[in-house]
Amino acid sequence: MSRAAIIGGGLIGGGWAARFLLNGWDVSVFDPDPEAARKIGAVLDNARRSLPALYDRALPAEGTLRFCDSLEEAVQGADWVQESVSERLELKQKVYAQIAPALAEGVFIASSTSGFMASDLAALGAPVAVVHPFNPVYLLPLVELSGTPDLCARAAEVVRGLGMFPLPLKQEIDGFLGNRFQEAVWREALWMLKDGIATTEDIDEAIRMGFGLRWAQMGLFETYRIAGGEAGMAHYLAQFGPSLGWPLSRLTDVPELDQPLIDLISAQSDAQAGGRSIAELERTRDDNLVGILRSLRHGGTAAGRVILDHEAELPAPGDRDGLPITSQRRVPVTWTDYNGHMNEAAYLELGTWATDGLMQRVGADADYIASGKSYFTVDTRVRYLDEVHLGDLLTVTTQVLEGAGKKMHLFHRAWRSDGGLAATIETLLLHTDLTTRRSCPPEPAVATALAALAEAHREMAAPGAGGAVGQRG
Known part of the structure; x- marks a missing residue:
């Protein structure tokens, strides 16, 4: 039985714990938060309800979950170490310095960092690779990989075995691919809010009722290729390329997140939630993702192909x-x-x-x-x-x-x-x-x-x- 050590038990660490456990791995967790067990338990409840729903074959018997009193105890004998602590470089490197002496031979540290480059994480000598997932980790397949070719290849093998999709980066960049796209949309949304053009709900409706559905199964470039009609991408670029010079967005400028803007966003977001709790919103999100992913699975495309390939490997x-x-x-x-x-x-x-x-x-x-x-x-x-x-x-x-x-x-x-x-x-x-x-x-x-x-x-x-x-x- 393989064993994963999860360092940091927040939403991402808890999601990793669920992904490993429901794929038959034993999991040891270290998080000094006294609420860690409760928080991971809540994530597990959601994962048990949703991840198996993607498959027409039973997942392996669930592994065992153990909470440890120290980093060293959690890492001892682990085949995989997933670090998901707060996004502070000095904190991560401090954690690595404690983990490294306890690593089994050949084991490296996989970091869930959402922005730091692998070379910065490994600057003090610990064996580290970026293994960056998306929330909820137990449902979304994408994992961005960055680091030495050897570590990335080994990481790809493991995450693929968990039913995920490894995407190695061609070169190191801050923020990787997915977060850079999200950041671009986020910046434009903040300006629309600040300028009074749209509310938080207007922006979310524009995404989920329109291009978000296209992106879920076809991405950006294939979507635009189709928009070019029978003539394809060349025609699209000829027709719509000049619009890139128009002042349609303010991506090169970022509004200050001052208190009035923070208050505006918070108030509109609260109203948009309509009194639904975070737990209710998580269940709604997971149910919707299961529906979309099962639809993609039926056609064998995009994330659906990842699920089918993983299912074929299940006993x-x-x-x-x-x-x-x-x-x-x-x-x-x-x-x-x-x-x-x-x-x-x-x-x-x-x-x-x-x-x-x-x-x-x-x-x-x-x-x-x-x-x-x-x-x-x-x-x-x-x-x-x-x-x-x-x-x-x-x-x-x-x-x-x-x-x-x-x-x-x-x-x-x-x-x-x-x-x-x-x-x-x-x-x-x-x-x-x-x-x-x-x-x-x-x-x-x-x-x-x-x-x-x-x-x-x-x-x-x-x-x-x-x-x-x-x-x-």
């Missing part, structure tokens, strides 16, 4: 009670209704992915479908046996009731983590030629694999299978 489920586990995942917020329960449509989706898992087991996988053959569902019966809530871990086993000729008759059981049977989903499918859209026998390899499972499951009881609607036995 495939095995067997339970002599039956193959065909799906194992936590219930995301998108599967719940106003009662907080998993809704009816989600059970059908769960059954769909379990059927897909069984099809992959017998060789009717993506390549098989691409060749022009698949199974089509013709009948489904769901029995709702117990309540299922947001975050519950569901493990689906699949029994093959019939697997001969064109038919594939399956009986899925959805188990909660406490051992309770939450639902059964019985489904009948027919093998189909995708070119003629007519049923046909499966290819021999698929037919043989399916028949073997049907024979192995033949003597197993299937209570509830074959019953009428409303029949519970």
